[in-house]
Amino acid sequence: xxxxxxxxxxxxxxxxxxxxxxxxxxxxxxxxxxxxxxxxxxxxxxxxxxxxxxxxxxxxxxxxxxxxxxxxxxxxxxxxxxxxxxxxxxxxxxxxxxxxxxxxxxxxxxxxxxxxxxxxxxxxxxxxxxxxxxxxxxxxxxxxxxxxxxxxxxxxxxxxxxxxxxxxxxxxxxxxxxxxxxxxxxxxxxxxxxxxxxxxxxxxxxxxxxxxxxxxxxxxxxxxxxxxxxxxxxxxxxxxxxxxxxxxxxxxxxxxxxxxxxxxxxxxxxxxxxxxxxxxxxxxxxxxxxxxxxxxxxxxxxxxxxxxxxxxxxxxxxxxxxxxxxxxxxxxxxxxxxxxxxxxxxxxxxxxxxxxxxxxxxxxxxxxxxxxxxxxxxxxxxxxxxxxxxxxx
Numbered sequence: 001x002x003x004x005x006x007x008x009x010x011x012x013x014x015x016x017x018x019x020x021x022x023x024x025x026x027x028x029x030x031x032x033x034x035x036x037x038x039x040x041x042x043x044x045x046x047x048x049x050x051x052x053x054x055x056x057x058x059x060x061x062x063x064x065x066x067x068x069x070x071x072x073x074x075x076x077x078x079x080x081x082x083x084x085x086x087x088x089x090x091x092x093x094x095x096x097x098x099x100x101x102x103x104x105x106x107x108x109x110x111x112x113x114x115x116x117x118x119x120x121x122x123x124x125x126x127x128x129x130x131x132x133x134x135x136x137x138x139x140x141x142x143x144x145x146x147x148x149x150x151x152x153x154x155x156x157x158x159x160x161x162x163x164x165x166x167x168x169x170x171x172x173x174x175x176x177x178x179x180x181x182x183x184x185x186x187x188x189x190x191x192x193x194x195x196x197x198x199x200x201x202x203x204x205x206x207x208x209x210x211x212x213x214x215x216x217x218x219x220x221x222x223x224x225x226x227x228x229x230x231x232x233x234x235x236x237x238x239x240x241x242x243x244x245x246x247x248x249x250x251x252x253x254x255x256x257x258x259x260x261x262x263x264x265x266x267x268x269x270x271x272x273x274x275x276x277x278x279x280x281x282x283x284x285x286x287x288x289x290x291x292x293x294x295x296x297x298x299x300x301x302x303x304x305x306x307x308x309x310x311x312x313x314x315x316x317x318x319x320x321x322x323x324x325x326x327x328x329x330x331x332x333x334x335x336x337x338x339x340x341x342x343x344x345x346x347x348x349x350x351x352x353x354x355x356x357x358x359x360x361x362x363x364x365x366x367x368x369x370x371x372x373x374x375x376x377x378x379x380x381x382x383x384x385x386x387x388x389x390x391x392x393x
Contacts, residue, residue, distance in 0.1 A: 044081060044082070044096060044098065044101075044102070044103040045101070045102055045103065046102060046103050046105070047098075047099055047100065047102025047103055047104045047105070048102065050285075051099050051100065051102060051104050051285070051289070052104060052105050053097065053104040053105055053106045053282065053285055053286065054104070054105030054106055056281040056282045056284070056285060057104075057106050057281075057282035057285070057286060058106065058133055058282070059106055059107065060094065060106065060107040060108070060109055061097060061106055061107070061108045061109070061133050061134065061282070061286070062108075062109045062111065062131055062132050062133045062134070063076050063108065063109065063110050063111065063132075063133065063134045063135065063136070063269075064111050064113060064117070064122050064125050064126060064132045064134070064135040064136065065110060065111060065112055065113045065122075065135075065136050066113045066114065066122050066135075066136045066137065066138065066267065067112070067113050067114040068091075068112045068113075068114060068115075068116065068312065068318045068319060068321075069093075069110065069112060069308045069311050069312060069318075069321070070235075070236070070308060070321060070326075070329065071235065071297075071301065071304070071305060071308060071326050071329040071330050071333065072157065072158055072162065072233075072235060072266075072267060072329065072333060072338065072339070073136060073157065073267060073308075074157070074293065074294060074297040074301065074304045074308075074330075074339070075155075075157040075267075075269070075290045075291075075293050075294035075297065075339075075348070076108075076110065076134075076136070076157070076269065076290060076293075077110060077304055077307060077308060078293040078294075078296070078297055078303075078304045078307075079097050079098060079099060079108055079289065079290070079293055080093060080095045080096075080097070080098070080108055080110065080307060081095050081096035081097065081098030081103065082095070082096075082098075083095055083096065084096075084307075086311055086314045086315065088314065088315045088316075088317065090111065091111060091112040091116035091315065091317065091318075092109055092110060092111040092112065093109070093110050093311050094107055094108070094109040094110075095107065095108065096108075099289045099292075099293070100292075104289075111132070112318070113125070113136075115317075116317075119193065121137075121141055121144075121145065121149075121193070122135040122136060122137045122141070122151075122270075123135065123137060123141065123142070123145035123149040123150075123151050123270075124145075124149055126149070126151060126270075126272050127149045127272065133271070133275075133279065133282075134269055134270065134271055134279075135151065135269075135270050135271075136157065136267045136268065136269060136270070137151055137153065137267075137268050137270040138161055138264065138265075138266045138267065138268070139153070139156075139161075139264035139265040139266060139268060139355070139358055140161075140195040140196065140199075140264050140358075140362055141195065142268055142270060142382055142383075143358065143359055143362050143363070143366065143373070143377070143382060144195060144362075144366050144371055144373075146373055146377060146381070146382060147371065147372050147373055147374075150272075150273040150381070150382070151270040151271060151272055151273060151382075152270060152271055152272075152273050152276055152381075152382060152383065152384055153265065153268030153269065153270045153350070153382060153383045153384070154268070154269050154270065154271060154283055154287050154384055154386075154387050154388070155268070155269050155287050155290055155291055155348040155349075155350075155387070155388055156265040156266065156267060156268045156269075156348060156350065157266070157267035157268070157269065157290075157294055157339070157348070158265070158266035158267045158333075158338050158339060159265065159266075159337060159338060159339070159340050159342065160258045160263050160264060160265065160266055160338060161196075161257065161258065161262070161264055161266035162233050162234040162235050162256065162258070162266075162332075162333070162336065162338050163194075163196055163231060163232075163233060163234075163256070163257040163258075163262075164231070164232050164233060164234050164237070164238075164254040164255060164256050164257065165178055165181060165188065165229045165230070165231060165232075165254065165255055165257065166222075166229065166230055166231075166232045166237055166238070166241075166252045166253065166254040167181070167186075167226075167228075167229045167230075167252065167253050167254070168222075168226035168227075168252065168253070169251065169252070169253035170226070171226045171227055172186070172253070175253065176253075176255065177255050177259070177260070178200060178205050178206070178255045178257070178259075178260045179205050179260070181206065181210075181229050182200070182204070182205045182206045182207060182210070185207075185209075185210065186210060186227065186228065186229055187210060187212050187227070187228045187229070188206060188210045188211055188212065188228070188229045188230070188231075189212045189214065189215045189221060189222075189228050189229070189230045189231065190211060190212070190213055190215050190230075190231045191213065191215045191216075191217075191231065192213035192214075194231065195362070195365075195366070196257050196262050197211055197213075197231075198365055198368075198369065199262055199361075199362065199365055200257070200260065200262075202365045202368075203260075203261065205260055212228075215230060215231055217319070219241065219245050219247070219248065222241075222248075223245070223247045223248050232254065234254065234256055234332055234336060234338075235328070235329035235332045235333055235338070236325065236329060237252065237254070238251070238252055238254060238328075239324065239325050239328040239329070240325055243324060244320075244322060244324075244325070256336075263354070263358075264358050264362075265350070265354075265355065265358070265383075266338075268383070269287070269290055271283070273381075276384075280386075280387075283386075283387040284387050286387075287348075287387035287388060287389070288387075288388075288389035288391070288392060290348065291346075291347050291348035291388065291389060291392040292347070292392050294339055294347055294348055295341075295347040295348075295392060297330070297339065298330075298333070298334045298339050298340070301326075301327075301330035305323070305326035305327065305330060306323075308321060308326055309321055309322070309323055309326055341393065344390070345393050346388065346389075346390050346392055346393055347392045347393070348388060348392065349385065349388050349390070350383050350384075350385050350388065352379050352380070352383065352385065355379040355382070355383045356378070356379040359377050359379055359382065363375065363377060
């Protein structure tokens with residue numbers, strides 16, 4: 001791996017602001033930044049010394065998201081300050097890393113995942129590209145990657161994954177749980193990279209014969225065949241199918257996978273295991289900022305939602321993300337305690353007993369699919385509370 005200096009020279013900032021100014025007038029394959037935003041970035045006040053990252057972090061902290069930008073990534077998107085530059089070619093955005101209104105002395109680049117990286121996993125992307133400093137990795141995928149692409153979660157953005165199975169309540173009026181689906185021969189359409197469907201089969205909640213792994217994210221299959229069940233997210237599809245899918249535009253019914261017992265930390269801010277020591281000085285300061293940003297989002301989501309909607313609207317390659325969906329999502333993430341403090345009252349904390357239980361539960365299932373994980377896998381190899389501040393309550 002090519003050595004990278006942790007000291008920020010702000011060269012990237014100069015380029016970023018220049019690019020933002022160009023994009024504001026040219027609109028050529030980059031951002032939708034306004035002159036006002038650029039001026040705002042230039043006038044940012046330096047953060048207090050305790051929040052200065054310039055001597056401990058890379059000059060541009062690169063974060064790989066697991067999908068296109070959306071509200072459940074608020075803990076890291078909320079660090080993106082004004083004057084950011086959107087690059088539609090690389091599906092990324094770069095701007096000052098700001099905390100509590102102050103410039104921390106470094107930049108942050110957020111890169112979209114999913115189709116933007118050929119649907120490869122975030123750990124795979126992190127090991128293929130040394131420029132990625134951090135990635136958002138769901139707990140089950142973090143466990144699955146432990147053999148050859150081990151990453152370590154340093155704080156979870158989400159206490160659990162808001163995945164759901166959804167169905168048409170008119171076609172299936174008696175269904176209320178995932179177990180109810182398993183009592184039928186109903187086809188369950190999921191994507192091939194999801195781990196929870198195999199867990200549901202292993203627990204006897206679904207039958208292997210019910211699974212159809214051809215889900216591509218489009219609504220056409222569900223709209224055309226309301227007899228099926230389909231994967232989704234509680235903070236997205238219930239709103240978009242009722243309000244933004246003209247061929248459907250009515251309520252759906254759903255059950256959360258978490259309510260079936262699949263309680264796995266989600267969107268873990270993660271670092272490559274072989275870079276943990278190198279990144280530790282940065283993480284000591286950065287992780288508490290991420291914790292606080294997630295907490296603040298629950299109380300006041302509007303500004304971060306506006307950033308997400310702006311980024312998505314500037315790139316025709318993204319699935320549209322409306323103000324209505326962002327607001328619905330923020331409310332659900334709060335009401336369902338998806339973004340919430342842990343059992344210890346600390347936002348962004350780990351319960352290591354829960355993490356170990358997840359590992360022990362999933363390892364034999366993943367090994368059944370050829371993961372090659374060791375039968376004994378200590379939680380502290382995959383999760384660490386070292387950088388989490390217990391003051392964020």
